[in-house]
Amino acid sequence: MYIGRFIVVAPGIGAYRVSSRSFPNRQITDRSGTLTVGPTADAPETDNPYVSYNCLRSVEDSAVIGNGSHVDPIAEKLKLGYPARDALAEALLALDYEKDDYDTPRIAGVVGSETYIGTVRNDALLVRSVSEPTIVATYERDSPDAFALDAETAEEAARTVYDLEFEHPVCAVGVTTGTEIETAIVNSD
Numbered sequence: 001m002y003i004g005r006f007i008v009v010a011p012g013i014g015a016y017r018v019s020s021r022s023f024p025n026r027q028i029t030d031r032s033g034t035l036t037v038g039p040t041a042d043a044p045e046t047d048n049p050y051v052s053y054n055c056l057r058s059v060e061d062s063a064v065i066g067n068g069s070h071v072d073p074i075a076e077k078l079k080l081g082y083p084a085r086d087a088l089a090e091a092l093l094a095l096d097y098e099k100d101d102y103d104t105p106r107i108a109g110v111v112g113s114e115t116y117i118g119t120v121r122n123d124a125l126l127v128r129s130v131s132e133p134t135i136v137a138t139y140e141r142d143s144p145d146a147f148a149l150d151a152e153t154a155e156e157a158a159r160t161v162y163d164l165e166f167e168h169p170v171c172a173v174g175v176t177t178g179t180e181i182e183t184a185i186v187n188s189d
């Protein structure tokens with residue numbers, strides 16, 4: 001099954017995987033703690049605005065993960081002191097679903113002192129507090145739903161979501177929060 005990009009978050013841990021049929025030549029790089037999805041050196045050029053973005057940003061004791069440019073305003077709102085629910089709802093609604101051929105939803109999660117997951121689709125804005133591992137994906141599994149995440153470290157979280165059976169894995173990040181924020185990246189070989 002192909003579910004596109006997806007997030008799994010639980011209190012203290014989260015992961016994001018890029019799966020892609022159309023733009024598989026991508027990787028994640030760590031730029032001083034901000035993790036960025038972008039093209040590999042051999043990727044064909046594209047003017048698609050949705051394939052390069054910060055997919056993880058840390059704000060004090062929290063981390064924001066997501067599938068597009070909304071990660072930045074969510075992080076900025078957390079920095080301003082917004083509750084996670086409000087930061088997600090405002091930024092997702094402001095940017096709305098992607099205006100591409102699929103009306104691709106924006107998905108995001110906040111892990112830290114509060115744990116939340118959210119998505120904005122062409123028919124819904126959903127933002128939920130999370131107390132057990134929860135997934136949301138761009139396609140098929142496009143509403144937050146319980147999903148086991150068998151991982152305790154950032155490395156395990158990234159590897160676990162990368163290795164899940166969903167089709168077309170490209171790259172993944174994992175994050176844990178607590179006394180400090182730990183992140184990990186898995187890129188295709």
Ligand SMILES: NC(=O)c1ncn([C@@H]2O[C@H](COP(=O)(O)O)[C@@H](O)[C@H]2O)c1NC=O
Binds near residue numbers: 004067068100138
């Ligand atoms: N965030 C991403 O990494 C990302 N990659 C691709 N998209 C969008 O989703 C469309 C479908 O991509 P795909 O066939 O790879 O699932 C692309 O044309 C693009 O508009 C993305 N946008 C949202 O998920």
